[in-house]
Amino acid sequence: MEINKGRGRFIFLCLAPAVLLFVIFLIIPTFDVFRMSLYKWGGYTDNKTFVGMQNFTKLFQSDKFYQTFQNSVLLIVIVTVVTFGLALIFASMLSREKLKGQNLLRVIFYIPNILSVVVISAIFSAIFDPNSGLLNSILNLFRGSGADPILWLGDQKIVIFSLGGAMIWQAIGYYMVMYMASMANVPESLYESAGLEGAGRMTQFFSITIPLIWTNIRTTLTFFIISTINMSFLFVMAMTSGGPDGSTEVFLSYMYKEAYTNSSYGYGMAIGVVVFLFSFALAAILNIVTKRDHLEY
Amino acid sequence: MNKDKLTQNSGSDKFYKGFIYVVLIALAVIIIVPVLWAFMSSIKQDGEFYGSPWALPEGIYLQNFADAWLKAKMGSYMLNSVVVTVMALGLLLAVALPASYVLSRFKFKGNGFWNLMFMAGLFINVNYIVVPIFLMLNNGDKVVRSIFGHPILLNNLFILAIVYASMSLSFTIYLMSGYFKSLPKEYEEAASVDGAGYFRTMVQVIMPMAKPSIVTVILFNFLSFWNEYIVSMTLLPKPGFKTLPVGLMNLMAAQKSAVEYGQMYAGLVLVMLPTLILYILVQKKLTQGMTMGGLKG
Numbered sequence: 001m002e003i004n005k006g007r008g009r010f011i012f013l014c015l016a017p018a019v020l021l022f023v024i025f026l027i028i029p030t031f032d033v034f035r036m037s038l039y040k041w042g043g044y045t046d047n048k049t050f051v052g053m054q055n056f057t058k059l060f061q062s063d064k065f066y067q068t069f070q071n072s073v074l075l076i077v078i079v080t081v082v083t084f085g086l087a088l089i090f091a092s093m094l095s096r097e098k099l100k101g102q103n104l105l106r107v108i109f110y111i112p113n114i115l116s117v118v119v120i121s122a123i124f125s126a127i128f129d130p131n132s133g134l135l136n137s138i139l140n141l142f143r144g145s146g147a148d149p150i151l152w153l154g155d156q157k158i159v160i161f162s163l164g165g166a167m168i169w170q171a172i173g174y175y176m177v178m179y180m181a182s183m184a185n186v187p188e189s190l191y192e193s194a195g196l197e198g199a200g201r202m203t204q205f206f207s208i209t210i211p212l213i214w215t216n217i218r219t220t221l222t223f224f225i226i227s228t229i230n231m232s233f234l235f236v237m238a239m240t241s242g243g244p245d246g247s248t249e250v251f252l253s254y255m256y257k258e259a260y261t262n263s264s265y266g267y268g269m270a271i272g273v274v275v276f277l278f279s280f281a282l283a284a285i286l287n288i289v290t291k292r293d294h295l296e297y
Numbered sequence: 298m299n300k301d302k303l304t305q306n307s308g309s310d311k312f313y314k315g316f317i318y319v320v321l322i323a324l325a326v327i328i329i330v331p332v333l334w335a336f337m338s339s340i341k342q343d344g345e346f347y348g349s350p351w352a353l354p355e356g357i358y359l360q361n362f363a364d365a366w367l368k369a370k371m372g373s374y375m376l377n378s379v380v381v382t383v384m385a386l387g388l389l390l391a392v393a394l395p396a397s398y399v400l401s402r403f404k405f406k407g408n409g410f411w412n413l414m415f416m417a418g419l420f421i422n423v424n425y426i427v428v429p430i431f432l433m434l435n436n437g438d439k440v441v442r443s444i445f446g447h448p449i450l451l452n453n454l455f456i457l458a459i460v461y462a463s464m465s466l467s468f469t470i471y472l473m474s475g476y477f478k479s480l481p482k483e484y485e486e487a488a489s490v491d492g493a494g495y496f497r498t499m500v501q502v503i504m505p506m507a508k509p510s511i512v513t514v515i516l517f518n519f520l521s522f523w524n525e526y527i528v529s530m531t532l533l534p535k536p537g538f539k540t541l542p543v544g545l546m547n548l549m550a551a552q553k554s555a556v557e558y559g560q561m562y563a564g565l566v567l568v569m570l571p572t573l574i575l576y577i578l579v580q581k582k583l584t585q586g587m588t589m590g591g592l593k594g
Contacts, residue, residue: 007495008405011403015399018396018470019411022414022415022463025460026418026466028429030426032429033425033426094321097317099317105321105325107580108329109328111328114524114572114573114575115569118526118542118568119335121549122335122545122549122565124331126334126338126350132346132347134331137349137351234527252424252425255425256424256427260428260431265432272425
């Protein structure tokens with residue numbers, strides 16, 4: 001009896017602080033997002049009016065939201081496809097071949113992941129600078145120095161791709177390390193026997209590597225969606241603030257601006273709810289589409 | 298054996314290997330050059346930025362760092378960053394380690410529920426709930442002001458640290474629980490035979506074994522706390538009271554009007570240098586920790 005009482009108290013003391021912080025700073029704010037999306041609430045006053053779904057109908061009629069939606073989806077697609085493809089290919093190169101300096105390469109590829117998004121944004125602002133930027137000064141070697149500078153961050157048609165480029169630069173090393181870790185578990189004997197039967201590198205890649213790390217690939221696809229939505233927010237806030245003229249406004253930057261800067265909290269939270277549900281739905285769809293029978297090795 | 302022969306004999310294999318080297322080194326260059334370029338720019342004088350961006354610095358102009366440190370207040374922002382990061386890490390470890398230990402190794406009522414809740418927390422990103430957290434603290438401040446006469450919740454480094462720690466709870470508990478689950482039950486039984494209580498067993502037997510995992514947790518969370526800027530920007534609205542990445546954002550904005558490039562890049566180096574140094578150090582320590590754990594096991 002004595003021991004049991006001590007056990008219960010021990011469990012309580014260990015768990016209570018974590019639960020307390022978790023409830024106050026995670027659960028309550030999350031419920032607040034959903035609750036506040038049903039209210040009209042502006043400014044610092046306590047005047048909240050319950051308006052039901054009005055924020056949502058307003059949202060779906062707003063051109064601004066459609067532009068935001070388009071930008072976000074475009075970024076998700078570009079960043080996912082390019083990062084996924086390149087990371088997978090580079091990872092298989094690094095893990096399948098015996099190369100000198102393999103470790104050094106891995107250390108270098110992971111560097112963007114330890115930098116603050118603000119740092120990356122500052123560096124890429126310098127790279128994309130129209131007059132003294134690194135990118136234009138390289139391109140001028142080919143285009144001749146008299147050519148008009150390309151406005152990487154100033155041209156409405158280009159800027160979203162520039163942003164995507166910076167995001168791919170940031171993400172590629174992380175996914176490479178992930179894929180390399182799971183490729184290391186694929187037994188070498190499979191490649192050896194495939195090699196003896198005359199299967200080339202391409203065949204080996206598509207019929208051994210990809211099927212055997214499929215579970216890992218599926219997980220990362222979900223990561224891609226969730227993290228692109230979040231990272232695009234961080235990049236946009238530090239690099240373009242949604243400009244020029246809303247051409248890089250993404251889901252969460254739109255939400256943050258409406259809610260925090262513009263003080264229309266209810267409307268902002270409605271955006272948050274829609275984005276939250278959208279990302280879950282997209283992840284679920286991808287999960288169903290990519291479902292394959294699990295392979296054992 | 299057989300495979301080695303094949304590799305050595307075919308010429309196309311050699312060509313392929315050369316191709317791989319070129320591609321991987323190209324990627325490494327694309328990743329490392331912008332970072333090195335930022336270091337180089339931090340010791341240039343402002344006048345040098347009008348020439349080619351690839352020109353080497355004419356000298357080592359350290360005045361940039363002095364300007365960033367004092368004039369742009371990056372020194373005091375760095376102190377804030379250090380204080381917040383250290384407090385948040387300490388708090389996180391104090392709260393999350395006992396919780397993950399209890400959640401993974403004790404059976405009690407509510408165990409399954411809280412495990413599930415903390416798992417679900419992995420999917421909630423701070424970007425969605427930062428505005429409700431701000432409003433909660435702001436409302437709290439109104440109450441506090443009516444009692445004590447001045448607000449204490451916003452513009453408070455300790456509160457920011459608590460929020461950071463809360464945001465990392467799910468990830469940390471997930472990671473540590475995974476480790477604790479892998480330990481055999483005999484450790485607790487042996488400790489109990491020796492007469493150690495629950496608390497002593499946890500602190501003196503289990504935690505020392507978990508050191509490599511704890512180091513991993515510290516590394517990842519250090520990076521995310523140090524680099525974070527959205528929450529910090531929102532919860533520290535007072536001008537002149539910032540953490541390093543937010544200070545860098547200010548420098549980026551100021552640079553557009555006042556062309557103080559050198560100072561901006563010096564500030565940038567101040568933000569990324571600690572993370573780079575830690576990354577280089579821990580890279581070694583992590584592998585050491587792994588091999589040591591292997592020998593003991």
